[in-house]
Amino acid sequence: MVEGWFGGEGDAFRLLGTRCSACAAVFFPREDVHCRNPRCAGGELVEVPLSRxxxxxxxxxxxxxxxxxxxxxxxxxxxxxxxxxxxxxxxxxxxxxxxxxxxxxxxxxxxxxxxxxxxxxxxxxxxxxxxxxxxxxxxxxx
The missing domain is CATH 2.40.50 (OB fold (Dihydrolipoamide Acetyltransferase, E2P))
Structure with a gap:
């Protein structure tokens, strides 16, 4: 599938998203360029494992x-x-x-x-x- 969208094995298997450090919005599929929240000026996008x-x-x-x-x-x-x-x-x-x-x-x-x-x-x-x-x-x- 698409590299970087998921990772881990067994109970550690997770979908991987990104979270904006400025507004805390979470994105999946991941966003690596800019915050998609139109009300946010933008912040660093950090990879986060999503809920199983x-x-x-x-x-x-x-x-x-x-x-x-x-x-x-x-x-x-x-x-x-x-x-x-x-x-x-x-x-x-x-x-x-x-x-x-x-x-x-x-x-x-x-x-x-x-x-x-x-x-x-x-x-x-x-x-x-x-x-x-x-x-x-x-x-x-x-």
Whole structure:
């Protein structure tokens, strides 16, 4: 995916954002040039690890194969996936991402607690493209 947007392994895996030292606004994706807050004169932008947990704000399912540059194997059948908007616990920032494999929209509910985990977006013989995914913190709905 995009270098610098996440890092760490296991329980240390985090999305990485930036915080403005002048107004304390937090940004994801990260901002490395200037504060996006129109009311702020600007300050130093400092990298910050974002909350691991949040609550489902909205969700839908991806039922079609996205166009390029999204990479998929056209020889394999398309598998729908859950696309989840999560409001991070501390930052109150909404971040979009895929659900973990096997998680469908029938398993989700607005307000459900989820956590960010590393996942595989695509892999081939030479490369594994890693991304973030959302996983429920408790058993999925039945």
């Amino acid at each position: 947990r949040g609550r489902v704000w909205s969700y839908t399912d991806g039922r079609y194969r996205p166009p390029s540059p999204y990479v998929t194997d056209p020889e394999l059948p398309w598998e729908p996936y859950a696309l989840i908007a999560v409001e991070l616990a501390a930052e109150r920032l909404v971040v979009l991402g895929q659900g973990v494999p096997g998680l469908g929209v029938a398993d989700l509910a607005v307000g459900m607690e989820v956590e960010v985990v590393p996942g595989v977006l695509h892999e081939d013989a030479e490369t594994v493209w890693t991304t973030w995914q959302w996983r429920p913190t408790t058993g999925v709905r039945s």
